[in-house]
Amino acid sequence: MNYRHAFHAGNFADVFKHAILVGLLEALKSKQTPFCYFDTHAGAGRYDLRSEQARKTREYEAGVLRLLHATRLPTPLHIYLNLVRALNNGGQDLSIYPGSPLIASLLLREQDRAVLCEMQPEEAEKLKALFASDARVGVHQRDGYAALGALLPPKERRSLVLIDPPFEAQEDEFRAVESALTAALARWPTGTYSIWYPIKLRQQTARFQRWFVTKKIPKVLCAELLLHPDNSALRLNGCGMVIINPPWKFERTLEELLPVLRSHLAEGRFGQHRIEWLTTE
Numbered sequence: 001m002n003y004r005h006a007f008h009a010g011n012f013a014d015v016f017k018h019a020i021l022v023g024l025l026e027a028l029k030s031k032q033t034p035f036c037y038f039d040t041h042a043g044a045g046r047y048d049l050r051s052e053q054a055r056k057t058r059e060y061e062a063g064v065l066r067l068l069h070a071t072r073l074p075t076p077l078h079i080y081l082n083l084v085r086a087l088n089n090g091g092q093d094l095s096i097y098p099g100s101p102l103i104a105s106l107l108l109r110e111q112d113r114a115v116l117c118e119m120q121p122e123e124a125e126k127l128k129a130l131f132a133s134d135a136r137v138g139v140h141q142r143d144g145y146a147a148l149g150a151l152l153p154p155k156e157r158r159s160l161v162l163i164d165p166p167f168e169a170q171e172d173e174f175r176a177v178e179s180a181l182t183a184a185l186a187r188w189p190t191g192t193y194s195i196w197y198p199i200k201l202r203q204q205t206a207r208f209q210r211w212f213v214t215k216k217i218p219k220v221l222c223a224e225l226l227l228h229p230d231n232s233a234l235r236l237n238g239c240g241m242v243i244i245n246p247p248w249k250f251e252r253t254l255e256e257l258l259p260v261l262r263s264h265l266a267e268g269r270f271g272q273h274r275i276e277w278l279t280t281e
Contacts, residue, residue: 005166009047010060010097012265013239015067015080016225017164017196018103019257020241022083023076024160024194025107027247034111036154037104038161040144040180042116044126045101046087049094060097066264068092074256079107100162101127101137108136115151117144145180153188164196170233174208185217185244192245199238202230212242212278220278221246223254227267242278251275 008014028035049060067073067081069092083106087096098106101116108114114137118124124141131137140147148161161184167173177195184193199205205224212220226238243250258273265271 004053005043005099006047006051006053007057008059009054009099010049010065010094011063012059012225012227013063013196013198013236014097015063015265016239016261017241018098018100019077019080019261020194020223020243020254021100021103021162022080022107023250023253023257024192024243024247025104026076026079027250027253028158028160028192029107029109030247031158033158034109034113034156035158035160036156037108037112037114038148038151038154038159039101039104039114039116040148040161040163041165042101042118042123042127042139042144043099044118044123045099045116045130046126047097047099049097054097060094062267063265064097065094068094070260070264074253074260076253076257077260083107100164102130104162105131105134105137110136112136113154113156114138115147115154116140117142117147119143145176148180149183149187152184152191159188159191161191161193162196163193167198170198170200170204174204178208178211181217181244182215190245192243192247194244195242197240197242198236199224199226199230199240200233200236205230205240209242209278212244216279217244218279218281219245221251221254222274222276222278223258224272224274225258225261225265226270226272226274227265228270238272251277
């Protein structure tokens with residue numbers, strides 16, 4: 001794999017993904033019983049926005065920076081931005097952007113636990129160093145897809161699995177996600193699974209969404225944010241999140257969150273969002 005998230009940290013797709021992640025974690029925390037956060041493609045955990053990679057693309061300027069001065073935000077977005085500010089000493093001049101593992105660790109309670117998987121040696125070493133003193137977090141340098149079949153179900157009887165692959169090969173990655181989910185759901189059908197995906201061509205994402213219907217996987221909620229029409233394979237037009245077994249009434253959280261994200265992140269006149277149950281009970 002050649003993908004390095006440092007080039008894209010803090011972009012609109014990260015804002016979308018991390019705001020939803022915060023909403024899911026906060027919903028799980030509404031109960032006292034512990035849960036396990038499982039990240040299949042954890043990355044380095046935190047990113048330097050002043051690095052050569054980040055400065056080369058400056059994608060965060062059209063992402064997280066657009067939200068920093070916003071007011072009257074939905075609760076998950078407010079919490080997310082406060083976490084980002086706290087990592088930057090409360091300032092508006094960002095130099096650090098948290099990846100999903102760091103965001104999750106900042107929200108986990110003492111009784112909760114995190115399992116982080118990362119294949120790339122350099123990224124895995126950074127991840128291990130970041131969480132070396134956190135006993136709640138286990139870092140595994142291994143294939144996250146394979147780990148789902150090996151490490152589920154968790155000892156906790158509740159879990160949130162984030163599947164956020166690089167999607168270097170579009171069609172192949174969708175099929176890999178489907179294969180991994182088949183194995184994971186066979187072992188742990190009641191866990192909450194959130195799968196992030198890019199939107200370039202609608203026929204690719206439509207096929208992926210039909211898979212959940214064809215396989216009769218119950219309780220699948222889908223959220224999408226589009227900044228451009230979904231008719232070009234040459235750019236990231238938007239992104240989506242499929243959530244299996246979402247927390248109770250989580251669609252209401254998305255209904256508050258997505259219009260705000262669209263209004264702040266849209267480029268020009270085009271901007272769309274969609275929330276749909278792919279399957280129910």
